[in-house]
Amino acid sequence: MTLALAGNQNCGKTTLFNQLTGSNQRVGNFPGVTVEQKTGEITGQKQVSIVDLPGIYSLSPYTDEEMVTRDFLLRKNPDGIVNIIDATNIERNLYLTLQLIELQIPMTVALNMMDEVQANNGSIDIPLLEESLGVPVVPISAVKRMGIGELTEKATETAKLRRRPQRIDFCAGPVHRAIHAVAHMIEDHAQDAGVPVRFAATRLVEGDGPLTELLNLNENERDMIDHAVKEMEISLETDREAAMADMRYQFIEEVSRKCVKHMGESREYKRSIRLDTVLTGKFWAIPAFLGIMLLVFWLTFGVIGQRLSDLLVLGLDAAGGLIDSGLTAYGLNPVIRSLIMDGAYAGVASVLGFVPIIVTLFFFMSMLEDSGYMARVAYVMDKPLRKIGLSGRSFVPMLMGFGCTVPAVMATRTLASARDKKMTIMLTPFMSCSAKLPIYALFTAAFFPKYQALVMTGLYVTGILLGVLTAFVLNKTVFKGAPVPFVMELPNYRFPSVKTVLLLMWDKAKDFIIRAFTIIFAATVVIWFLQTFDARFNVVTDSADSILAAIGRSVSVLLAPVGFADWRVSTSLITGFMAKEAVIGSLAVLMDAGAAELGGSLGQIFSPAAAFSFLTFTLLYTPCVAAVATVRKELGSVKGAALVVAYQMAVAWVAAFAVYNLTEIFI
Amino acid sequence: MTLRNLPIGSSGRVLSVGGEKVLRHRLLEMGITPRTVIKVRKAAPLGDPVELLLRGYVLTLRLDDAEKITVEEVAAE
Known part of the structure; x- marks a missing residue:
């Protein structure tokens, strides 16, 4: 038996879904669109599954989410609907209810947030509401796990007995x-x-x-x-x-x-108003926002995530060492051992090192989202973003891009329209991710020690400006046409449900780990192969003889105009496609320099102008393989992801060309 | 007058809802129907969008869209 869970946004739908199903969930996409479809088995019921439909306000045919919901309800013939409504906002929530009733599918209403209504001395006459609507109504509190058992029983019973809504006439x-x-x-x-x-x-x-x-x-x-x-x-x-x-x-x-x-102005409403005098207040909104974001980034990249990540890398290295010595002791062919250790293990381990950062970042982001703060950010930032054809909702993913493109692109899932989502994904790679920071640090220290901060800031600003320019052009060409209207609810601030936050973190981690073992795994093995063999498939002793070096040499023909005539530069950029951190690592290997001397030896292959050009190029060129894999998943198309890569490459080349030649002239 | 001109802190009763098809539909289904009383709670720090209180919840709307809604000012309850 299949039930469908339908309701408005911000009414606790995800929380209820998690309470009903526990961790027993499967995630997929609705056919044809990138709207996420979650299915789960209801705990304590035999063979009753429930599908979490997108949060919508009506069944009109204007957005992907509405169409998906309609198609599902009309075509997949679910045995019943659970319609969750927010009891503290009952009027607007019932609008969808009336439309759902007309479908004549057995339906049960879950009246959520009843604890809040009662705490504010309000009350709702449940039998009278049932009679007025002609469907069973169960008061619940999803966050506090109240009424979930009754709801499950009522919903399955209604569906099993095929009890259709009793009335359909709401008109006169x-x-x-x-x-x-x-x-x-x-x-x-x-x-x-x-x-x-x-x-x-x-x-x-x-x-x-x-x-x-x-x-x-x-x-x-x-x-x-x-x-x-x-x-x-x-x-x-x-x-x-x-x-x-x-x-x-x-x-x-x-x-x-x-x-x-009616309960008058609820405590939650008053609390929200008080918080909003600061968080969306005239003077404090933007400083407060920047402060919160800095705190989140600092905690993620500086304290918690980074430390966990370091620990994990340490552990993975130790495990790698153990496996390696095991394989050596076994006397495994050194090439196969190198494939396992330097190719597969090193590649997957370097990507797994990201997992703690991603999970930590999503922990904070989902706290901010579920508490209702993200809606405020969208509201505050809407005006400037509208100038480039986006809405305030796109701001948060773009911001996350400064941390890591992978979670940033994942976060575009919350955007209301496919157009906004695509555009935001195109822009995110322009926000310089934190993995590029070591490259900037090394090069600015080696070439522009006096202007280090200035050059770094310049790089970030250049990225942002080119992103804005891209959006501007996209908005006037490919993505012409009206953006989805920005008619957005500001829900009261609420404490996020722990379970929902934890499940989301698990979801994102799983997502990423699966990718680490599939596409990223394959890509690292390919790079290893190119690095280990020469064109006649002999194992090389000097990496200068490898296929990768040969590719690097042929690529350097293309890159000579931007100042990278040396094959080692192109090769390091190619390895940067695996992970941006790899650029420094492979430069060190190829220059045969230790981490300490690397800065000094860079002068051999880079002129100051070429160094400047290199910084510009790394800022802009293709996102790493993990990010590209995410883009592919979120856009739902290989072509789209290829387009993003091609576009970034073109922009990087043009910008680096300009920088290189202008600097040559002026310095 | 339109909802755009309604001063912050005051309330208006909706007379008509205009706008292009998708926008208008959205406004109607979010509860901005004729005779609904809407209070303009405040504006975003950059002056746009505005925060509205109607049917017991808070909705944000861009000024350009608020312009499509004609209202008559009413005394706040």
């Missing part, structure tokens, strides 16, 4: 007449198309392109529907969409008047 007067006339007319079509008649009729009266197509109506029928709608519009002196919204809200207001004893 002209709307009622129009819906009934249309329902009568399209009954056969709806049955043929497998769409509930009532839902189809309401959608047609409201005006719904995709559904009109689906129902296969002839000219005559379309005219008759238009006529019925016209009549309604004339007698109500309004248009169809306003009439339908008004009809639903009138019914809801009536229900709410009868069933809800």
Whole structure:
């Protein structure tokens, strides 16, 4: 038996899903779109699974999330719906409920956050609400795990007994007449198309392109529907969409008047207002935001994440040493041993070293998201981002890009529209990730010791400016067309649910580890192979003879105009594709210099102008393989990821070319 | 007058909701229907978007979009 979990955003849907299923979840995508689909088995029930549908406000056909929800409910025939609604915000939440009821799928309403209602001396008359809506209602608190058992029982029972919603008429007067006339007319079509008649009729009266197509109506029928709608519009002196919204809200207001004893301004609301005098206040909003972000970055990259990462790397190195000596003792062929240790193990271990950082960053980010703060950030930053065709929602992923592109691209999943998501993913690589920092540090210390801070700041700013320029151009060309309207709810601040945060961290870690062992694993083995063999597949003793060096030499033809004529530079850049940290490491190997002398010996292959150009190039060229793999996953297309790589390469080359030649002239 | 001109701290009753198809639909389903009373709570630090209080929850809206909603000012409750 399959249930579907539907509800608005910010109503505790994910928390409820986690409470219902525990860690028993599978993540996938809805067919055709990159909207995430989570399925889980309900704990304590035999063979009842539940699908977490995207958080939406209505079943209209305007966003991917709404279409996915509709398709799922209409095509996959779930046995029942669990509709979660926020009891502290009941009017707007019931809007979706009324639309879900029309689908005539057995449904149970989970009235969430009842603990808050009660704590504020409010109350809701549950039997009366059940009677008014014609569906069972179970009061719960997802965060406090109250009412979850009752909800599970009620929902499975309702679905098992095929108990459909008891009423579907929420309308009166002209709307009622129009819906009934249309329902009568399209009954056969709806049955043929497998769409509930009532839902189809309401959608047609409201005006719904995709559904009109689906129902296969002839000219005559379309005219008759238009006529019925016209009549309604004339007698109500309004248009169809306003009439339908008004009809639903009138019914809801009536229900709410009868069933809800209002609690006035809740404690949570007052607390939010107090917090917001600072967090979205005129003077403090931006400093507070910067402070919070700095703290998160410092904790992630400076304290917790980095330390855990260092520990893990230490452990992995020790384990590597053990395996290595084991293999040596066994007398394994040195080439195979090198494949295992220098190729596979080193590659996967270097990527696994990222896991603690990613998990820590997501811990803080999900705390900020679930508490309601991220919505404030989007609200505060919306105005500047609108100038480049994005909305405030894109700000957070872009910011995370300064830490690591991988979680940043993962975070675009929260964006409302596919257009905004694609654009944000294109921009994120321009935010210089923290793995490039060692390169900057080494080169600025070696070549521009007096202007180190200035050059570094310049690099970051250049990245941002080129990103903004990219957005600007994309907005005027490829991604022309209106951004999704920014009509966003500011939920009250709430304490995040521990379980939800933990599950999210586990999710992200799992995501990344799977990638480490698949695509990244394969890529490291390929690089190892190129580094170990020459063109006749003999094992090389000097890395200058390897295939990689040969590739480096041929690439250096392309890179000579930007100042990197030496093959060692191109080779180090190629290894940088594995991980940006590898650039320094391979330069050291190729120059045959220890970490201490490396800075001094760089002068042999870099002029100051070439060094400047190298910094610009590393700032901009292709993201590392882990990031590209993430981009591919989030864009859902190999072509898209290839395009991102190609674009970054082109921008890097052009910018480095300009920097190299200008510096040559002026210095 | 439109919701854009409604001074911060005051309330208005919605007379009509305009805007392009997607925006308008969204405004309606979020509860901005005719006769709804909306309070303009405050503006973002950079002056735009604005924070509205309606139907017991807080909604943010860009000024350009708020302009599509005509209202009449009412005395705050």
